[in-house]
Amino acid sequence: MNETASNSPAAGAAGYWRLVWRRYRKRRLGLAALAVVVFLAILGAAAPLVVGTRPIICRYQGRWYFPCLYYYNPRWENPVFFKDGFRFTYYPRGLAEKDPTSIALWPLVYADPYRRVDVGEWRGAKGDPNRGPPSLRNLLGTDAEGRDVFSRMVHGTRIALLVGFVAVGIAAAIGIVVGGLAGYCGGWVDKILSRLVELVMSVPAIVLILALVAVIERPTIWHLMAVIGCTRWESIARYLRAEFLRLKETDFVAAARALGVPPHRIILRHMLPNALAPVIVSISFGIAGAILLESGLSFLGIGSEPSTPSWGRILNEGFNTLGGERPQWWLVLFPGLAIFTAICAYNLVGDTLQEAMDPRIR
Amino acid sequence: MNALLEVRGLKTYFFAESGVVKAADGVSFAIDRGRTLALVGESGCGKSVTALSILRLVEPPGRIVAGEILFEGRDLASIPEKELRCVRGDRIAMIFQEPMASLNPVYTVEGQIVEAIRVHRRVSRRAARSRAIDLLKRVGIPAAENRADEYPHRFSGGMLQRVMIAMALACEPAVLIADEPTTALDGTTQAQILDLLKELQEESGMAILLITHNLALVAEAAHEIAVMYAGKIVERSSVRELFEHPLHPYTHGLLGSIPRLGAPKGRTLPAITGTVPDPARYPAGCRFHPRCPAKEARCAVDEPLLEEARPDHTVGCLLVEGGVSPMEARG
Numbered sequence: 282m283n284e285t286a287s288n289s290p291a292a293g294a295a296g297y298w299r300l301v302w303r304r305y306r307k308r309r310l311g312l313a314a315l316a317v318v319v320f321l322a323i324l325g326a327a328a329p330l331v332v333g334t335r336p337i338i339c340r341y342q343g344r345w346y347f348p349c350l351y352y353y354n355p356r357w358e359n360p361v362f363f364k365d366g367f368r369f370t371y372y373p374r375g376l377a378e379k380d381p382t383s384i385a386l387w388p389l390v391y392a393d394p395y396r397r398v399d400v401g402e403w404r405g406a407k408g409d410p411n412r413g414p415p416s417l418r419n420l421l422g423t424d425a426e427g428r429d430v431f432s433r434m435v436h437g438t439r440i441a442l443l444v445g446f447v448a449v450g451i452a453a454a455i456g457i458v459v460g461g462l463a464g465y466c467g468g469w470v471d472k473i474l475s476r477l478v479e480l481v482m483s484v485p486a487i488v489l490i491l492a493l494v495a496v497i498e499r500p501t502i503w504h505l506m507a508v509i510g511c512t513r514w515e516s517i518a519r520y521l522r523a524e525f526l527r528l529k530e531t532d533f534v535a536a537a538r539a540l541g542v543p544p545h546r547i548i549l550r551h552m553l554p555n556a557l558a559p560v561i562v563s564i565s566f567g568i569a570g571a572i573l574l575e576s577g578l579s580f581l582g583i584g585s586e587p588s589t590p591s592w593g594r595i596l597n598e599g600f601n602t603l604g605g606e607r608p609q610w611w612l613v614l615f616p617g618l619a620i621f622t623a624i625c626a627y628n629l630v631g632d633t634l635q636e637a638m639d640p641r642i643r
Numbered sequence: 644m645n646a647l648l649e650v651r652g653l654k655t656y657f658f659a660e661s662g663v664v665k666a667a668d669g670v671s672f673a674i675d676r677g678r679t680l681a682l683v684g685e686s687g688c689g690k691s692v693t694a695l696s697i698l699r700l701v702e703p704p705g706r707i708v709a710g711e712i713l714f715e716g717r718d719l720a721s722i723p724e725k726e727l728r729c730v731r732g733d734r735i736a737m738i739f740q741e742p743m744a745s746l747n748p749v750y751t752v753e754g755q756i757v758e759a760i761r762v763h764r765r766v767s768r769r770a771a772r773s774r775a776i777d778l779l780k781r782v783g784i785p786a787a788e789n790r791a792d793e794y795p796h797r798f799s800g801g802m803l804q805r806v807m808i809a810m811a812l813a814c815e816p817a818v819l820i821a822d823e824p825t826t827a828l829d830g831t832t833q834a835q836i837l838d839l840l841k842e843l844q845e846e847s848g849m850a851i852l853l854i855t856h857n858l859a860l861v862a863e864a865a866h867e868i869a870v871m872y873a874g875k876i877v878e879r880s881s882v883r884e885l886f887e888h889p890l891h892p893y894t895h896g897l898l899g900s901i902p903r904l905g906a907p908k909g910r911t912l913p914a915i916t917g918t919v920p921d922p923a924r925y926p927a928g929c930r931f932h933p934r935c936p937a938k939e940a941r942c943a944v945d946e947p948l949l950e951e952a953r954p955d956h957t958v959g960c961l962l963v964e965g966g967v968s969p970m971e972a973r974g
Contacts, residue, residue, distance in 0.1 A: 297748065468703065529702075532744035538700055539739075540732035540759050540810065550758075554749040 301558075304637040311633025317626035325438040328352065332390040332432040334398065335372055339385035348372060349388065352436065373403050390429075392419070394436040394590040397427030412602075415611055422611035424598055433590035434615055440591050441623060444506055444575040445568035451510025453564055456517025457553075463518070464525025465548055471522070478515045478522075486512035486574060494583045502585040505578065509571050517563045524556035558638045565631035569624045576620045592616040646673035646713075647850050648697070648735075648818050653710035653720075655689075655696045662923040666692040666705070668874035671949075674818065677844060679851040681861040681882075683897070684871035687919050690854045693871070694822050697852075698731050699724075714818070733763040736811035740823040742803035746795040752779070752806050753791035759813040778809040782839060801832035808839065815847060822854045837864045858897055862886060870894050873920055873930040876949065880956035890958040890968045892935045929961060937962055937969040 335348035350357035400408035421430040463474035579593025599612025657664040712719040756775035779787035782805040825833035896915035917934035932942035962969035
């Protein structure tokens with residue numbers, strides 16, 4: 282309605298986020314980065330719909346199934362298919378042999394991130410070659426075991442984002458609780474928690490992860506997420522503490538206290554929503570950092586099971602062939618590009634958000 | 644008769660590293676139902692700290708070290724925090740100086756009034772909402788139904804102070820503490836807000852503690868005045884009595900520094916010389932003596948006590964004799 286009012290420092294939250302978006306929109310690079318982030322998120326979440334060897338949905342012996350859920354969690358594949366031996370015949374042939382009237386909706390590309398596709402498995406497929414360069418059949422080539430790199434890359438997006446979101450989710454939860462308590466309580470609570478933050482800051486995540494890998498027998502990607510989350514919360518905690526120290530002195534918090542609003546409500550409803558801006562920026566950078574760390578660790582061959590289609594792992598396989606007789610450049614180039622793009626996109630979104638939310642350039 | 648709210652010997656000190664700041668140092672007053680008491684004084688004299696102390700809203704390093712705050716048979720200075728929370732906003736409400744900063748920018752105006760109601764009353768969201776709109780109408784927000792869903796930044800300062808008043812009135816408090824409610828507003832709006840408070844007081848019979856540095860405002864809005872200086876009340880009486888017979892030299896100074904129409908041309912406006920003393924290091928004796936035009940040697944030694952110098956008119960000055968101000972005695 283009126284520009285001047287919503288541009289004042291007292292602009293309200295709905296008005297504030299609208300203002301942030303209006304300023305974000307003007308930055309083309311940030312907008313492009315946001316598009317990449319959204320694209321990767323959709324691609325990652327819907328990976329089994331894009332590429333896989335299991336139908337998205339199928340009608341088998343009179344009932345509907347969603348075999349593609351297997352890729353999210355192997356236990357989500359209906360036991361019926363295991364009983365009927367689909368792991369030997371695979372879905373296209375299995376469905377045709379066991380129930381000729383079955384219908385199935387297939388992913389866009391027929392390829393599997395965990396295994397090589399056999400001869401004749403899919404509409405006269407010649408089978409995926411061993412160490413084949415990019416071709417029409419295998420868009421980004423195949424790796425040493427004949428697995429389609431494109432399918433591994435797409436499913437790798439899911440892994441990368443999962444690591445990013447879960448790790449940063451853990452970090453945000455810890456950081457918000459610690460930073461909020463330190464900022465709200467002040468006094469000795471603040472002193473103790475601030476020392477704790479400094480302690481965590483001084484422990485490098487990678488050292489902790491190497492130690493963990495040595496201790497745990499079969500480290501999975503979830504262990505990795507937990508460790509990254511537990512070591513990367515200190516910036517969120519520090520930002521939130523600073524915001525809470527500022528907000529505690531504001532008149533609206535004093536007014537809420539004067540109204541008899543209980544402390545937990547003041548913290549959750551009055552202070553937290555006003556303190557989220559720097560936390561969101563921090564989360565964006567944190568996701569980039571977590572993806573990079575996971576790729577780095579996978580490249581070193583630690584932190585996840587060997588079969589996990591992680592970008593870092595593909596890169597590692599390719600890297601090992603570079604000095605040999607048959608260098609497989611496609612195993613290095615594509616995951617490298619993917620890591621670079623994802624990190625860049627998240628960092629750019631963080632940067633742009635920071636600029637858009639900076640109160641000094643209102 | 645028992646007063647509705649009585650403050651006795653309130654001492655609120657701030658324990659800073661540089662020393663103990665005695666922001667309120669033995670403040671006593673009482674307010675009856677339906678009356679307005681104005682607490683007047685310069686910036687930094689301890690008015691706001693006194694107001695915040697009543698609801699125990701003083702933040703560390705500040706602390707109430709002594710005194711009683713008697714309200715509805717309880718001493719608010721000593722009851723548990725949880726019990727006090729039931730008084731805050733319900734029986735005693737407060738409005739602040741900066742209406743623009745006193746509302747949470749994240750929520751709609753209506754949402755905040757609804758919260759004020761639902762913190763203390765078990766009513767449905769719907770009932771609270773209709774009450775919120777009634778309150779907004781009552782405090783004179785035009786088109787209240789439409790504006791209730793808007794965020795605070797869409798309102799002007801005067802309108803926001805009305806919203807704050809609506810919030811404060813949500814649970815029909817017995818006492819309203821208004822800390823400089825009009826200072827951030829322009830002249831016409833000030834008068835409107837004060838009229839509104841007066842009207843609401845006549846309707847509900849609530850007591851108002853009005854904190855201000857503006858004596859002219861007090862003449863209109865209050866029944867009684869307590870003048871504060873350096874953490875203490877130095878003079879207390881009804882408005883009319885105080886304006887007609889100011890006793891303390893400080894009150895004289897305050898009244899003298901109000902610009903008046905019809906004053907002789909070319910005369911400079913008299914001001915009180917000097918500045919408010921550092922609350923960490925008050926002068927010995929009468930705290931006003933370094934700035935007092937009528938001071939005598941004993942003022943720097945003996946501390947004056949509040950005494951009734953005229954009927955219903957107490958003053959803390961060694962030099963008041965027989966109900967005559969030292970300023971008048973000097974001529």
